[in-house]
Amino acid sequence: MVQRNPEMLRGTVELLILTTLRGGPRHGFGIARWLEQTSDDELQLEEGSLYPALHRMERRGWLESEWGISDNNRKVKLYRLTSRGRARLQSETEGWAAFAAAIGKVLRAAEAV
Amino acid sequence: MVQRNPEMLRGTVELLILTTLRGGPRHGFGIARWLEQTSDDELQLEEGSLYPALHRMERRGWLESEWGISDNNRKVKLYRLTSRGRARLQSETEGWAAFAAAIGKVLRAAEAV
């Protein structure tokens, strides 16, 4: 994922992928596209991050995959959330909210100075 | 920095340190304390992350340090923002805002599904 500070994405890639798959099965390329569009090009998931992340998450049992054919007649690997993936999405979402809130507190506290 | 997903902090450590120093010079331990308290214990900066980060940031010219004595009569290394550090704080703050907004968009978009 590329932007001003590439390190900032660490750990959120998985949340983003899980979130994308909430709406139903998608293939890797489609996930990246959707994230890019939905974030107005702010979030760009590189292939070298995307695919290893998908494999990792499948290994962990958060995703399942199967080969299929896309709308444009291409061979694609479709990923879908497992129940464990759904649980993980839940906890990651909560984790993100808590984290973002904490950062917010700190930024506001420093502003007050 | 420790919490539910340790990876989530990647890249924000420096923003957090810069933010803490906005209010004036502080020593490493004090920075960690302030962040912990201000975030209601959500953000915990480990020493193995804190000190290397401070050294790194000083090397990059964002911080300056000098040895001093703390309120409780201890030898401490006081860090302060340089002008470059101030500029960096500015851009990191903007970067964070853009990033958090992007994540927010994605989360909301997926909720709508």
Add this chain to the structure above:
DNA sequence: TATCTATGCATACGTTGTCTAAGTATAGAC
């Protein structure tokens, strides 16, 4: 005096995630 606790700084090492870069394959347009 000795010991304990909290404070304070430093760093070697391992783990992990991300990016760059290279490779393969193919559908559809021209």
Add this chain to the structure above:
DNA sequence: GTCTATACTTAGACAACGTATGCATAGATA
């Protein structure tokens, strides 16, 4: 037949973070 966009894979480099450890000392307590 070539080009472009789509689509997946993986090796290797790099960087940040955490764990663990070591060192030092002020103040309290026994």
